[in-house]
Ligand code: PEP
């Protein structure tokens with residue numbers, strides 16, 4: 001339930017509503033935005049609105065019908081902007097993220113990061129801990145990979161995103177990363193989600209490869225419920241019968257999810273496609289469908305890459321993608337006043 005206050009409600013009136021909510025054993029969550037509102041959480045079943053409507057300064061009481069509360073637009077109608085090391089993501093900003101699948105060496109990371117920055121991208125990606133299907137495949141450099149990322153950030157000024165593979169590794173990743181990724185295979189790792197909720201760093205929550213919109217948003221709800229409202233969602237392809245690509249990029253989820261949530265949503269065409277030649281067209285489509293950014297794998301020597309070389313763009317291809325994405329974003333902004341243009 002959401003208790004909406006009058007425009008001129010005083011802090012005392014808000015305080016009285018919060019106290020009334022809490023005296024009934026529920027949690028009161030004041031919500032930022034241009035209207036003053038208080039979310040009621042932790043109620044099992046419907047809450048009787050009458051007593052709250054009696055309180056001074058209360059304008060209306062809205063029943064929240066969705067199972068997700070804090071990530072939903074009913075609670076928070078305006079788009080959120082999440083700051084990643086000073087880079088805004090969401091609500092009118094288009095953010096380009098590029099970098100290798102995995103940090104392989106200091107030299108490799110530096111070379112790629114310089115290309116990524118020269119292309120105009122704002123955030124550098126690179127896995128230090130890799131979730132690999134095979135236990136015999138390259139697992140990442142671990143903490144040394146994180147230290148390399150920190151030095152690359154120092155040189156290039158680009159904030160870095162990297163994955164926390166499990167609850168135990170979260171602390172060390174949190175020390176180094178500007179944006180902490182929770183990968184597709186971990187979308188419903190609830191202890192990891194709860195740990196992310198306690199973090200003061202923003203979280204990139206990838207969609208599980210078989211997750212519905214509701215499951216994805218409920219996973220994000222764990223993080224917000226824990227006290228961290230800096231969540232960016234990332235569509236990265238789902239499992240289907242199609243075998244022309246590694247996964248099927250579900251671009252239809254972008255307008256669907258933007259209708260439901262105020263959180264920014266970006267698209268990773270690399271892990272969806274699994275093939276280099278599909279990545280740029282899919283990234284362009286992601287811009288057109290209203291994504292707030294794209295995250296793309298880039299490698300200067302994809303044939304030598306220790307993971308995901310076949311889907312990594314070469315630097316010149318990434319540079320072209322960045323130029324095209326910027327041009328498309330400008331075109332879309334010129335339609336900004338039109339209905340259904342995001
Ligand atoms: C990644 O981005 O490095 C990754 C492993 O992606 P996903 O979790 O989407 O497979």
Ligand code: MN
Pocket residue numbers: 101102271297307308
């Ligand atoms: Mn990869």
